[in-house]
Amino acid sequence: MMDTKNFNQLYLKDTSFANLMQKRIFNVLLIASRYDAFMLEEDGRVDEQIFFEYVSLNLSSPPRVKQVNNFDHAFYELSSKRYDLVITMPGIEKSDTFEQCKNIKEKYPDIPIVVLTPFSREVSQRIGNEDLSGVDYVFSWLGNADLLLAIIKLIEDKMNAEEDIKSVGVQMILLVEDSIRFYSSILPHLYKFVLKQSQIFSTEALNEHEQMLRMRGRPKIKLARTYEEAIAIYNKYSNNVLGIVSDVSFKHNGVKDKKAGIEFCSYVREHDEFVPIIIESSEIENQTMALNLNACFLDKNSKKLPVDLRKTILRNFGFGDFEFVDPDSGEVLYTVRNLKDLQNTIMSVPDDSLYFHGSRNHISRWLYSRAMFPIAELLRRKAFTDISESQEVRELIFNAIVQYRKMKNRGVVAVFKRDRFDKYSNFARIGQGSLGGKGRGLAFIDSLIKRHPILEDYQGVNVTVPKTVVLCTDIFDEFMEANNLYQVALSDLPDDQILRYFLRAKLPDKLIEDFLAFFDVVRRPIAIRSSSLLEDSHYQPFAGIYSTYMIPYLEDKYEMLRMLSDSIKGVYASVFYADSKAYMTATSNVIDQEKMAIILQEVVGTQxxxxxxxxxxxxxxxxxxxxxxxxxxxxxxxxxxxxxxxxxxxxxxxxxxxxxxxxxxxxxxxxxxxxxxxxxxxxxxxxxxxxxxxxxxxxxxxxxxxxxxxxxxxxxxxxxxxxxxxxxxxxxxxxxxxxxxxxxxxxxxxxxxxxxxxxxxxxxxxxxxxxxxxxxxxxxxxxxxxxxxxxxxxxxxxxxxxTKEMRDDEVFDLPDEQTILKSNSALGHGIMNDLYHIVYVKTKDFSSSNNMLIAREIEKINRRFVEKGKNYILVGPGRWGSSDTALGIPVKWPHISNARLIVESALKNYRIEPSQGTHFFQNLTSFGVGYFTINPFMNDGFFDEAYLEGFEAEEETRFLRVIQFEKPVVVKINGKKNIGLVLKPGIVVERTENTNTI
CATH class of the missing domain: 3.30.470.20 (ATP-grasp fold, B domain)
Structure with a gap:
């Protein structure tokens, strides 16, 4: 029976495509007479031809070509600049090209050298008599610019093969051919085909960056020109051969052997029953031997050989769509275009078809060709030897795909595609703009979980990010401009009127189908969260400033669509509410610089x-x-x-x-x-x-x-x-x-x-x-x-x-008469010595039933401090910011934004546990605001209200007093020891000349 236990460990290691193709060709030195170079460049400069080839195939880093006319100039260039490849074109007349190549090789042994010669019988004969020890490859120029791309890629494949094949299982196509003319013709077709296929398959990637990287996982192409070279390459990479294309006649033991190809393919067949082999020969009688080896045969004399070769490779090497066939009739039962198709289909494939393909490694080969190495590796390792194992294999393939897709989705911000987004998708973006602060935070969490796999399964519990789609900031820009909303948004209209204008506006129509696809996958309530550019940034987080709505999941998708679009507009509108504008002013930000992304996220929970x-x-x-x-x-x-x-x-x-x-x-x-x-x-x-x-x-x-x-x-x-x-x-x-x-x-x-x-x-x-x-x-x-x-x-x-570091002796145990406030539960760290004002809630006749009125008074006073650009210390009973007025004064952050020290005090008849769970916490730490908790009636801290009553108030209301001092009061906080105090003005203590930061 098949051992399917522990299959997770076999393949859940992700492929690092970024580490593939590390050695590249960036600079090419072309040595050719002006005439030869002109023949090469008749369609334009070589640089441009190579560049356009790269662009058309979505390849990065096209090399630069430097052309010189003679070897003297070539040696000068090689001594003054790094070159990764030398291409030389010998003249028609007798030349010392091959001798000079040997000289270059002796001096620069690591630089590959290619001779590119015009094709003619005379040239071929002459090359047969030359000493080729200084040359890596000889190609014949047939007027096709694709050859230059093939040469560069062949050399790059040779440079990277060992590392890439051994490290992640990149596959190899082996071409065995000694005819210069023939491989010069076939290699460009082969590379063009493989690169085009990898371009198609790279669309399985989740975003453009991943697509570019994924193309690095394409099969390598290796060229062998003798029997010994072919055997050596095959033996080295036998576990990673996607397919073999072999000639029949080439050198064996230094002598031309008319059956060398048959002998080589027989050797391969002894080691691997199912690896695809294509034998090509100009002698038709070799066809019978090819069929005996279960190989395809192609006639070299055929005028449509390149087309035939492309079709045969497509059908046999795992490229193209995968077709599950009935092994008896050959009828196609299912056509699979991509991994999601395979996942949806695999449970329905009949046992005999699954056994036919599975036992011959067809499925793993198809996955290998698409650079899905972890699953391909897993399936190839699991020998499928009996049809009775079909259900196990089916489940193995299905579970492997699920795990693979989860792994690939984790830590990647995918481009949202309706047909791709499903229950295994995790995080996607709509639009090209920024994800905003919260969006970036979520994307960071997703990648962090991927880097720490213990979080994905700790005692059976999984840490994850809820299914998320981010509407990027460019959607916000489009919405604002298309509906001409800035005039209203930047006006002083009340919040509810601004919201009404936004609700009447129209979101881009292109979003409707995306939202419906999102509903189908999530099938839960959705949270619509703000993610602005400034939100959660390192020094000015806007936590809790903008709106977050939640909508239920409904069977009526169009009603849900209405609620979703209203929620999005509501979050957009909240950028321009009065509180947001006040906060912008307090943080010296400009409102029209703020851009809003929106996070659409499944709500965690149960109904x-x-x-x-x-x-x-x-x-x-x-x-x-x-x-x-x-x-x-x-x-x-x-x-x-x-x-x-x-x-x-x-x-x-x-x-x-x-x-x-x-x-x-x-x-x-x-x-x-x-x-x-x-x-x-x-x-x-x-x-x-x-x-x-x-x-x-x-x-x-x-x-x-x-x-x-x-x-x-x-x-x-x-x-x-x-x-x-x-x-x-x-x-x-x-x-x-x-x-x-x-x-x-x-x-x-x-x-x-x-x-x-x-x-x-x-x-x-x-x-x-x-x-x-x-x-x-x-x-x-x-x-x-x-x-x-x-x-x-x-x-x-x-x-x-x-927080700024402070010496442990910075805070002194001063007598009460030198201080206004002392706290043993102080939050913050550092020294402030530029505060002249204290605003405090009068404790005489205090009643929590007045807390809402007190909040309004504080808002007005804070507004005046904002206008003057001054700061103050704020003291009051209970929890600041609590929405429950029985627990404290229900201020919002913009209403106390200019306070640099906030004090929560307990009264004899009003003792509330200190708050530490509000959004204020983030704002306090970010703006360097201190936070004291005192309970003088329990000998926990000290507040000298009587001292403040001795001063005439700069402003006094029913509930509050504002005191201004001539000299600054100094605030000192040791956050490591949680001790804080406020010195009376004029009290001088050592080291108070420090910065005013906490």
Whole structure:
């Protein structure tokens, strides 16, 4: 029986086409009289002829040709410049060409030398008597410019054959022929054919760059001119011979042997029963011997020999379409044009046809000719010796193609093609422009996973990127210009009016069929995410500034199309909303320089009746600014929640842990904390909400539900613990009765899913490859009936900007009277000494019911700071940026964009856990903004509000005071120790002359 175990290891190593054809011919020295050169160039310069040949065949790097008239000039050129090939044309009169070639060879032994001679009987006779030891090849010039291309490619193949054939299994076609005239005629046809075929097959590649590289995997052509040379080449590369074309009469043991070709082909047949052989001869009686060797026969005297040869090679060497035939009748049962066709067909091919082709290596030869070496290698190694193995072979071929296509799709930004995009496709682009920041991040993740195969199968769990198509920035340009939208977009119209104008505009018609093809493959809800040029760039990430919509999957494709196009227009419009414009101003960017790409991505999750959400989603960072116990800052930190990630973005109560210490979770360390400080609500996509018009609010069709709803869905099993109110204990796991508390205990404490290990690797690989600390977003589905192992989806990666190093003695333990603020939970790193303003929320009579009003006041004050180009320190109770007003003041980033230090304080009657899960985190680190958490009532930090009350306010509102000092206050933060303080103005401490950066 066929051993199909462990077939993954046999071929899943991808072919590195970039490493093929490393040795190339770039400079050619042509030695010829003016007359001979003119004969060669009558159709134009040699350079141009070669260039046009290269372009027509989609080849790169055409060589340059330097022509000289004599050998003296040739030796001068060779001494002053590197040449990769010398071609010389001897004159008709007696010349010392071959002697001079020997001289060149002695001095430059590594440079191939070719003699190109006009064809005539006299010339042939004369060459027969010459000493050819200084010459690699002799060709006869028949007036065909293709010969120059063939010469160059033959030499390149000779230079690269050993490395390329042995390293990845590139195939070889062996031409055995001693007639100069004949191989000078046949080689150009052979190369033209092989290059054209490889050009056709390269369309299996996923983008233009891959196509160019893939052509390097074309079969090599080797020329043997004697029996000994043919045997040596065959023995060396016998496992990689695609086919053989052989003459019958050539030298054997130094003497012309009229049956040398038959003897050579007999030798080959003894070693390989099925390798295709074409025997060509001018003596028709050799046909019988050819047929006895199961070889094709071609008559050299035929006027249509090149055509016959091309057809015979096409039919026998694995080129062209693959035809499954009935072995008895010869009837064609299936015609396979490409790999996808083979995948779709293989299960239907009858056993006898599959056995006929499989046992003769036809299928592997066809794959080899297309440079699909990993699958071809696998199939050739699996001997198919009995028809009873047909089903195993069928499954092997099918699974091999699936694995191969997954491997080829991984890490490649493919050009979207409707007929190619299927469930094995991963990442494609529509358009020629930029992918935008998030798009680049996703493409980087995809390639990173390919470089770290442990992520593709860790304890049976697969880390992957959701199926993604990016609309590049040129589609945005086309949309804006075709609909004349810039005038409206750059105006001061309200957001909802800008959105209305955009929704009335028209997307390019060419996208409709692409979208429908995408729907057919994904068959899940789709997220429409922004990916602007400036988003997630290293020093000014625009995280959370633009809209992200989600639409349900519908059977009515045209209704889905309407929702998708409205969502795309909604994301485009969000570039020009007031918040975006304010953010642009704050970051000194120009709004009309922003370009938007759009990411269309399957939404990770499972459908539960009329709602859809993932088991969990989260954000991870490779640098932890709030380490506890034995955690280190470099161990990283993760925020994890049930449902859609918007819950974390909005500052909801997620579970926070270090992936290197998953059992060390502060929020579940005591019963009180677990009951009071864990997730109680989650977000899901509403699959019923089909309202006609889209809203500026991109979450209009998201449901914020109580965790009890997820319990009804049966989606919480591995993610909760059960509180037993009678025994007042928390039991890890899901049990009937009792309150369900989101602790992820089965995953983090009991290893039901290797989430912590995978996240730790993702952060480690991500920061290593980016060369800086990173933030990642992810979501996952836990094991279920249809997905036995579960899947972890990596949604985003972005850099956290490098922090400046600071000496450990930079922050001093100063007495309280010298400071305004002290924090033992400080985020950031460095010194700021140019701040003159503090804006703080008055704690007297504070009530969280006023948080929305406070947010509006802060927005107005921040706008004035933006206009003046000044910065300030912002202090307030609860979580900044929380969308839940009970937890904090619901500001958005543009409303506090000029704050350089943000402080979250707790009050006696208002103690909220510090926030660390919002999009602010990325903006803070990127803009060098400090972040303090203080709780003076628990002796954790210090805030001297009484000191500030002693100053007259520059501005005072119902809830806020703005204080301006004559001298700057100095902020110092040691991010490694998480200590931060704000000195009172005029307090001088050592080393404060440092930079104002954090």
């Amino acid at each position: 539960y009746d009329d709602r859809y959400y993932p088991s969990f989603s989260g954000v991870g960072r490779s640098l932890n600014y709030y380490p506890i116990n034995d955690e280190k800052a470099e161990d990283g930190v993760v925020d994890l929640a049930v449902g859609l990630g918007k819950y974390i973005v909005d500052g909801g109560r997620s579970l926070r842990f270090s992936p290197k210490h998953p059992r060390n979770v502060l929020q579940t360390s005591t019963l009180d904390l677990a009951l009071s400080d864990t997730q109680t609500r989650f977000y899901a996509l509403d699959l019923k909400n089909m309202q006609e018009s889209f809203s500026v609010d991109d979450s209009f069709n998201l449901l914020k539900l109580h965790m009890r709803e997820a319990e009804k869905d049966g989606s919480l099993r591995l993610m909760v613990s059960t509180f037993d109110p009678y025994d007042q204990i928390m039991r890890d796991g899901y049990y009937d009765g009792g309150r369900k508390v989101v602790t992820f205990a089965n995953i983090l404490q009991h290893d039901a899913f290797p989430l912590a290990e995978l996240l730790s690797m993702m952060l480690e690989f991500g920061s290593k490859e980016m060369g800086r600390h990173v933030e990642i977003e992810f979501a996952g589905t836990l094991p279920s009936e249809e997905n036995k192992q579960g899947t972890l989806y990596w949604l985003q990666i972005r850099p956290i900007v490098d």
